[in-house]
Amino acid sequence: MTVRVLGIEGTAWAASAAVFEYDPADPAPLDANPPFIETDAYQPESGGIHPREAAEHMGEAIPKVVEAALDAADGPIDAVAFSRGPGLGPCLRIVGTAARALAGTLDVPLVGVNHMVAHLEIGRHGSGFDAPVCLNASGANAHLLGFHDGRYRVLGETMDTGVGNAIDKFTRHVGWSHPGGPKVEEAAADGEYVDLPYVVKGMDFSFSGLMSAAKDEYDAGTPVEDVCFSLQETIFAMLAEVAERALSLTGADELVLGGGVGQNARLREMLESMCAERGAEFYAPDARYLRDNAGMIAVLGAKMFVAGERLPIEDSAIDPNFRPDEVDVTWRTGEPTVSFDPSAAPARRGAEAVVSVERTADGAPDRIVKRRVPKSYRHPELDARLRRERTVAEARLTSEARRQGVPTPVVRDVDVPEATLTFDAVGDCDLGAALSPETARTVGEHLATLHQAGLVHGDPTVRNVRVGERCYLIDFGLGYHSGHVEDHAMDCHVFGGSVRGTVSAADADALLDAFEDGYAAVGDESVLTRLRKIEGRGRYT
Ligand SMILES: C[C@@H](O)[C@H](NC(=O)OP(=O)(O)OC[C@H]1O[C@@H](n2cnc3c(N)ncnc32)[C@H](O)[C@@H]1O)C(=O)O
Numbered sequence: 001m002t003v004r005v006l007g008i009e010g011t012a013w014a015a016s017a018a019v020f021e022y023d024p025a026d027p028a029p030l031d032a033n034p035p036f037i038e039t040d041a042y043q044p045e046s047g048g049i050h051p052r053e054a055a056e057h058m059g060e061a062i063p064k065v066v067e068a069a070l071d072a073a074d075g076p077i078d079a080v081a082f083s084r085g086p087g088l089g090p091c092l093r094i095v096g097t098a099a100r101a102l103a104g105t106l107d108v109p110l111v112g113v114n115h116m117v118a119h120l121e122i123g124r125h126g127s128g129f130d131a132p133v134c135l136n137a138s139g140a141n142a143h144l145l146g147f148h149d150g151r152y153r154v155l156g157e158t159m160d161t162g163v164g165n166a167i168d169k170f171t172r173h174v175g176w177s178h179p180g181g182p183k184v185e186e187a188a189a190d191g192e193y194v195d196l197p198y199v200v201k202g203m204d205f206s207f208s209g210l211m212s213a214a215k216d217e218y219d220a221g222t223p224v225e226d227v228c229f230s231l232q233e234t235i236f237a238m239l240a241e242v243a244e245r246a247l248s249l250t251g252a253d254e255l256v257l258g259g260g261v262g263q264n265a266r267l268r269e270m271l272e273s274m275c276a277e278r279g280a281e282f283y284a285p286d287a288r289y290l291r292d293n294a295g296m297i298a299v300l301g302a303k304m305f306v307a308g309e310r311l312p313i314e315d316s317a318i319d320p321n322f323r324p325d326e327v328d329v330t331w332r333t334g335e336p337t338v339s340f341d342p343s344a345a346p347a348r349r350g351a352e353a354v355v356s357v358e359r360t361a362d363g364a365p366d367r368i369v370k371r372r373v374p375k376s377y378r379h380p381e382l383d384a385r386l387r388r389e390r391t392v393a394e395a396r397l398t399s400e401a402r403r404q405g406v407p408t409p410v411v412r413d414v415d416v417p418e419a420t421l422t423f424d425a426v427g428d429c430d431l432g433a434a435l436s437p438e439t440a441r442t443v444g445e446h447l448a449t450l451h452q453a454g455l456v457h458g459d460p461t462v463r464n465v466r467v468g469e470r471c472y473l474i475d476f477g478l479g480y481h482s483g484h485v486e487d488h489a490m491d492c493h494v495f496g497g498s499v500r501g502t503v504s505a506a507d508a509d510a511l512l513d514a515f516e517d518g519y520a521a522v523g524d525e526s527v528l529t530r531l532r533k534i535e536g537r538g539r540y541t
């Protein structure tokens with residue numbers, strides 16, 4: 001039976017309505033059965049989005065786009081789906097009111113859609129992929145997500161602003177109006193590379209230092225084309241790297257892109273090339289489905305409606321901070337998931353390096369040779385810099401950690417020009433295959449010991465712990481010196497995220513309790529207090 005769903009979008013700048021007809025028994029590809037979409041964009045005269053002006057725009061434009069969508073509908077509407085959040089409160093309230101009124105007039109159920117889940121689901125729908133990792137690169141957000149245990153789990157995300165907003169802040173600084181992304185893309189075509197801060201922590205990333213540095217470059221007289229070019233090279237390389245790490249950690253071989261920044265050709269090119277290099281498939285929907293649009297709301301709304309989702313009017317309040325991992329993904333029950341699978345992932349192939357094992361005469365692992373391979377998606381200068389910095393950091397911190405009493409492999413050789421390190425082989429398997437309260441507790445003790453000595457691992461995922469008669473920490477390439485509570489708490493946070501991406505929520509809770517017990521026995525309680533705060537900022541609440 002075909003359902004016909006009206007979708008309404010209005011979280012920030014796009015007043016949009018759409019109609020989508022969906023036959024769950026015989027779902028057609030997106031190209032063969034596109035939603036009808038009518039959009040009226042809010043365009044500020046100058047500067048960024050003014051929430052009040054944007055809300056006024058919604059008030060005027062939503063009735064018109066809805067009328068156009070209803071006119072285009074081929075028959076009666078079965079449900080009204082709307083963006084409940086995240087987004088700007090004043091805009092969301094107008095859209096919510098319009099959706100409730102319309103559901104009442106048409107006498108059909110209401111479906112509340114999470115805008116970020118809609119950004120990724122439209123790509124999944126278009127791709128036909130089974131179990132992709134999803135990169136949402138949008139204005140106010142930047143998430144890496146994977147479906148696991150009934151929800152879209154956040155595998156990694158921005159630690160400060162969304163990726164589009166970061167770019168838009170720079171363009172406001174140079175006097176360009178919203179949206180800044182397309183203007184940066186245009187200017188970048190004539191730019192040359194300059195170094196900017198590159199900040200990736202595990203699968204999380206940060207834009208604030210990078211954006212201040214970009215403004216400083218501009219203020220110091222660096223041509224704006226060069227700053228735009230380098231912003232794109234740096235920001236998108238960070239996103240491509242964390243996406244690759246997510247593929248590597250989960251063993252997934254499909255990536256879909258969502259969100260307005262996904263319209264950028266350079267970002268798509270980097271992701272495509274990264275996926276091609278590792279034999280993964282990549283899909284990005286057309287631009288009209290990447291930027292905010294009600295088509296994605298209608299498509300997901302139809303799937304949710306078919307799965308039985310109904311939002312009672314009295315529970316239909318909007319939520320400006322609605323997170324993708326708060327949504328029960330009822331429309332994918334029983335489908336394949338994205339989680340860490342030690343048997344699926346090639347045992348020792350990390351995201352950034354190729355690792356080979358040298359064996360003794362009787363076949364036992366003896367030495368590990370790790371080479372950071374050039375990534376052709378990155379600008380050659382950025383690539384050379386990252387490989388050099390990380391090789392040096394890894395050699396130094398691996399040895400420093402051992403001097404502090406944390407088991408790490410002995411470093412036998414360092415070849416900086418070749419970005420190659422040789423270590424003693426340690427452990428029998430990765431922690432992902434040996435998670436227990438005991439091993440989790442030991443990792444907590446080791447991280448606390450590191451932190452007490454002013455060292456930060458930078459990427460303590462389950463893949464970066466080798467388990468044998470002891471638990472060895474490896475892969476210090478993102479490590480650095482810091483005595484800051486926030487940096488120590490981020491290490492704990494990265495570990496927690498990787499455990500949650502590996503096992504079920506219930507198992508993860510028990511393992512992380514053990515981890516924290518171990519941490520508290522050796523380290524500073526204030527780090528765990530800060531960890532609570534970081535988690536309270538969003539993820540896994
Ligand atoms: C919460 C919701 O309101 C928000 N949506 C949103 O911000 O609109 P969206 O269409 O997904 O993304 C807009 C962003 O996408 C950027 N953008 C558009 N075209 C771009 C391009 N060619 N290159 C880089 N960025 C681009 C814009 O500068 C702007 O920051 C979101 O999804 O986070």
Ligand SMILES: [Fe+2]
Pocket residue numbers: 115119138139259260291292
């Ligand atoms: Fe969006």
